[in-house]
Amino acid sequence: MEKTLKVEGMTCNHCKSAVTSALKELNGVQDVDVNLERGEASVVYEEGKVTESDMKNAVEEQGYDVK
Amino acid sequence: MEKTLKVEGMTCNHCKSAVTSALKELNGVQDVDVNLERGEASVVYEEGKVTESDMKNAVEEQGYDVK
Numbered sequence: 001m002e003k004t005l006k007v008e009g010m011t012c013n014h015c016k017s018a019v020t021s022a023l024k025e026l027n028g029v030q031d032v033d034v035n036l037e038r039g040e041a042s043v044v045y046e047e048g049k050v051t052e053s054d055m056k057n058a059v060e061e062q063g064y065d066v067k
Numbered sequence: 068m069e070k071t072l073k074v075e076g077m078t079c080n081h082c083k084s085a086v087t088s089a090l091k092e093l094n095g096v097q098d099v100d101v102n103l104e105r106g107e108a109s110v111v112y113e114e115g116k117v118t119e120s121d122m123k124n125a126v127e128e129q130g131y132d133v134k
Contacts, residue, residue, distance in 0.1 A: 013130075014081030063080075 003052060004042045006067040007059055010034070015064070022058040026050050070119060072108045073134040074126055077101070082131070089125040093117050 007019060016034045019041055023032040028049025033042045043055055056066045074086060083101045086108055090099045095116025100109045110122055123133045 009079075011078035012076075012082055014085065015079055018081065 001047045008065040018062045068114045069111050075132040085129045
């Protein structure tokens, strides 16, 4: 499964790293690709192991808003 | 002694941390205060132990331009 989150407030490569790491640490997440210019994080994950809400929380804990 | 560097490209608190840490790691640097909005890094240092060039290099190594 793949889901793309709209993430607000990422400004630089540090932000990209912070969001990527937070998502990759979630159990069930297999791959993450953050596009800084588009403000998007694409997450490849195993259904049933992780929810969209888990992803949203992980990103928000880093200080970004998810739409 | 105190010197204020104009630093270009700092966008977020991660940038602030990166620049602050890089400067604080220099021998002779006693205190650092980064103002993100103004794009400035104020450095309190011991003269003779560290040069402005050392500071500039440390910040540039983090990927920012110093004017």
